[in-house]
Amino acid sequence: MSRKLLFENKTILITGGTGSLGQALTKRLLEYNVKALRIFSRNESKQIEMESNIKDDRIRFFLGDVRDLQRLTRATEDVDLVFHAAALKHVPKIEYNPFEAIKTNVVGSQNMIDACLANDVEKVICVGTDKAVSPLNTYGATKLLMEKLFVSANNYINPEKHRTKFVAVRYGNVLGSSSSVIPKFIDLIKKNKPVTITDPKMTRFTITMDEALEFILNATATSKGSEIFIPKLKSYEISILIEALTELLGETKQEIIGIRPGEKLHETLINHDEIRYTWKINDMYMLTNPHYKLFSGSNFSENYDGISKAENMNSYSSDIAEKITKEELKEKIKNLDLIDKI
Numbered sequence: 001m002s003r004k005l006l007f008e009n010k011t012i013l014i015t016g017g018t019g020s021l022g023q024a025l026t027k028r029l030l031e032y033n034v035k036a037l038r039i040f041s042r043n044e045s046k047q048i049e050m051e052s053n054i055k056d057d058r059i060r061f062f063l064g065d066v067r068d069l070q071r072l073t074r075a076t077e078d079v080d081l082v083f084h085a086a087a088l089k090h091v092p093k094i095e096y097n098p099f100e101a102i103k104t105n106v107v108g109s110q111n112m113i114d115a116c117l118a119n120d121v122e123k124v125i126c127v128g129t130d131k132a133v134s135p136l137n138t139y140g141a142t143k144l145l146m147e148k149l150f151v152s153a154n155n156y157i158n159p160e161k162h163r164t165k166f167v168a169v170r171y172g173n174v175l176g177s178s179s180s181v182i183p184k185f186i187d188l189i190k191k192n193k194p195v196t197i198t199d200p201k202m203t204r205f206t207i208t209m210d211e212a213l214e215f216i217l218n219a220t221a222t223s224k225g226s227e228i229f230i231p232k233l234k235s236y237e238i239s240i241l242i243e244a245l246t247e248l249l250g251e252t253k254q255e256i257i258g259i260r261p262g263e264k265l266h267e268t269l270i271n272h273d274e275i276r277y278t279w280k281i282n283d284m285y286m287l288t289n290p291h292y293k294l295f296s297g298s299n300f301s302e303n304y305d306g307i308s309k310a311e312n313m314n315s316y317s318s319d320i321a322e323k324i325t326k327e328e329l330k331e332k333i334k335n336l337d338l339i340d341k342i
Contacts, residue, residue, distance in 0.1 A: 006081075006221050007032040010122075013079045014039055015066055015112065016086030018046035020177050021127065021212070023054070025083060028213050030056055038062055040075050041086070066108030072115035079119060083216070084112050084126040087146075091131075091139050091262055098138040105142035106149070113153045113166065121164050125220055126150045128170040128228070130205070130267045133274075137262030147228060151289045154226040165225030171233070172205040172267050172318075174212050176336040181238075183338055185245055194253040200239040202259075203266045203318035207233055208332060219284060224303055228287040230269045235318035236329055244330045270316035278310040285310060 012029060014022050017039030026037055040062045041047060047061045064071035066086045076082065087105050088094055094101040109126065116124045128147050131140035146168075153166040173180045188195050207215070211231070219229035246252055259265060270278055270285060279286045281304055288300075301307045324332075 003032065003217060003221055007034050009033060009035045010080040011036045011078055012038070012081045012083070013076060014083045014085060015041070016084075017041050018043055018050050019085060020209070021085050021174070022083075023050055024209050024213055025085075025216070026050075026054060026059070028217070030054075030058065034058060036060060038075060038079065040064055040066075040072075065104075066111055067103050069111040069114060072111050073118050076115045076119045076121055079116075080122045081220070082112070082116055082121055082124040084109065084124060084150075087127075087143070089129075089139060091137050092260075094139045094142075095137060095262060101138055101142045105139075106145045109146040109149050113149060116164055116166075117153075117157070117162055120162055123165045123167065123220065123223070123225075124150070125167045125169060125216065125223075127216070128168050130170065130172040130269050132170065133268045134271050136264060139262075151226050151228060152291070154289070155291055165223065167219065167223040167225060168228040169216055169219050170228055170230050170269060171207055171212060171215065172269070173207075175206055175208050175332060176338050177209070182241070182245075182333065182336070185241070186249065186338055189245060189249045189252045192252075194255040195242060195245075196255050196257050197238055197242065198257060198259045198263060199265060200237070200242075200256070201265065202238045203235050203321075204238070205233040205235045205267050205269065205318050205321065206324055206329070206332065207231060208336070215284065218282070222281065222284070222286075222304065226289040230285040230287070230316070232283050232285065233269075233321065234324040234328075235267070235321040236324050240323075240326050240329065244326050244333060247326075248330060248333060266317050266319040268315060268317040270313075272315045275310060275313050275315060278313070278316075279304075279307050280310050281305075281307045285316065 012034055016022050018041040037059045042065045062075045088101045129143050132143040132147055135141045135144050150166045150168050176182050185195050215231040274287055277288045
């Protein structure tokens with residue numbers, strides 16, 4: 001389905017809508033002829049700030065918490081599409097408060113599913129993370145369960161009663177976002193302080209906010225229900241990132257502090273066991289749910305344009321992915337417009 005048909009005259013809800021992704025997604029969706037955009041979050045000060053920065057009569061702000069099923073059910077009334085981005089995501093804080101993450105990331109996701117079914121929402125997309133793949137920390141484990149809930153929710157839908165389709169997208173940290181290392185590194189270099197590196201050989205996938213938005217919208221338009229979509233990305237070594245920042249900002253000292261608990265040396269977006277259910281589709285990978293009836297037949301691929309089986313792959317991780325060059329990385333950093341802001 002084309003994006004114009006998908007979003008035109010639709011009412012869309014974004015949970016976690018005052019976060020960096022939520023605000024960027026809001027601006028992008030307003031470019032389409034949407035009927036209304038509902039921003040759902042629990043942070044009233046961020047809502048006030050967002051309301052002053054993005055002025056559009058189609059936006060409505062809902063104060064609420066995804067832990068509150070009743071409030072979610074009210075927020076999803078007459079909604080056509082939902083982007084579920086609300087989550088607790090700060091790894092050290094979650095390690096210290098694991099059940100709080102369970103209540104938001106797991107129970108909150110099930111609440112989202114129940115509210116959307118109650119209101120017969122057309123399509124629901126949950127925003128996942130590479131941390132959900134073979135998780136080493138509580139955050140990753142809760143996001144893995146979120147994916148499982150969304151993918152399996154399609155199994156018990158009665159198509160005679162519900163039109164709802166549940167879909168997941170999975171990618172790594174957005175380049176330059178609050179959860180990425182680049183703003184931190186730039187700040188340390190400008191203050192002439194040592195840049196703290198866990199391991200120079202550490203690798204990470206690279207995706208900008210614009211690339212993430214394109215990926216999410218493409219996955220939304222392509223999805224039929226019960227898939228997990230992953231973008232095809234390049235990766236970089238932390239040592240190359242430091243070199244790029246040094247050339248942009250000047251020489252800096254480095255301090256190697258070692259890998260922190262729950263942190264991985266390399267990111268994985270598709271693990272070895274998931275490869276058997278992985279397909280290539282345009283500039284994305286697609287994981288199918290073997291328990292969902294859409295994928296049970298041998299000819300299900302006829303439902304998708306430009307699809308082919310992912311072959312000659314053992315996994316999809318940042319250490320074996322194609323590497324971005326230092327010059328390409330420098331250009332991406334300059335385009336983020338972070339250097340002058342920090």
